[in-house]
Amino acid sequence: MPDNGNGSGESLPSKSELKRRMTARQDLGEALAQLGERQLARIPIEDPRLLDALRELRGIRSNSARRRHLQYIGRLMREVDPEPLERALRDLQGQQRGAAEAFHRLEALRDQVLEQGDPAIERVMRQWPSADRQQLRQLALQHRRETARGKPPAASRRLFRYLRQLQEESES
Numbered sequence: 001m002p003d004n005g006n007g008s009g010e011s012l013p014s015k016s017e018l019k020r021r022m023t024a025r026q027d028l029g030e031a032l033a034q035l036g037e038r039q040l041a042r043i044p045i046e047d048p049r050l051l052d053a054l055r056e057l058r059g060i061r062s063n064s065a066r067r068r069h070l071q072y073i074g075r076l077m078r079e080v081d082p083e084p085l086e087r088a089l090r091d092l093q094g095q096q097r098g099a100a101e102a103f104h105r106l107e108a109l110r111d112q113v114l115e116q117g118d119p120a121i122e123r124v125m126r127q128w129p130s131a132d133r134q135q136l137r138q139l140a141l142q143h144r145r146e147t148a149r150g151k152p153p154a155a156s157r158r159l160f161r162y163l164r165q166l167q168e169e170s171e172s
Contacts, residue, residue: 022074025082029073031089033057043088050076106167110160114143128166135162 013021032043033054045051053073060066112120113136121136139162142155 022078025077026070026074028082028085028089029054029077030057030070032085033073035092039092042092044084045080047076047080050080102167106160106163110156110163113140113159113163114156124163124166128170130169131166 029050032040032045035043040051040054045054050073053069053076057066057069057073060069109120109124113124117140118137121133121140124131124136125133136159139155139159143153143159146153146155
């Protein structure tokens with residue numbers, strides 16, 4: 001590898017390594033541009049030009065213009081330390097995964113209540129002692145009636161909302 005000329009024997013990164021870094025920063029920029037406005041506000045972006053460029057990328061539909069704009073974002077990101085941005089993005093993605101997992105657990109619990117009835121309602125009561133057993137039973141019964149009549153699953157939706165409300169109350 002070439003010497004950097006300062007006599008310390010440190011070598012400069014290769015051209016391939018520089019290109020990999022640039023591409024990684026462009027990919028990071030594209031991932032940041034896909035975030036919603038509230039999510040983007042949680043990322044520590046200090047350069048207003050970069051923030052504007054990320055917002056502009058959302059509106060670009062032409063592939064060639066999008067590619068050029070990503071290269072521009074990559075150039076802007078050369079001046080920014082990518083570590084805090086990557087860390088904040090990983091944290092945000094982890095929170096989203098956690099929320100999705102919690103959503104799926106609630107869906108599974110709702111399905112158990114609708115399929116199993118009282119045994120599943122007892123599990124709900126153990127998890128959330130403040131839950132209204134009668135309301136859970138009524139929603140399960142309404143769901144069976146709706147299913148038998150071929151109606152839309154309104155009771156199923158209400159049960160899910162009720163379970164989510166119980167979960168939110170227990171978290172606060």
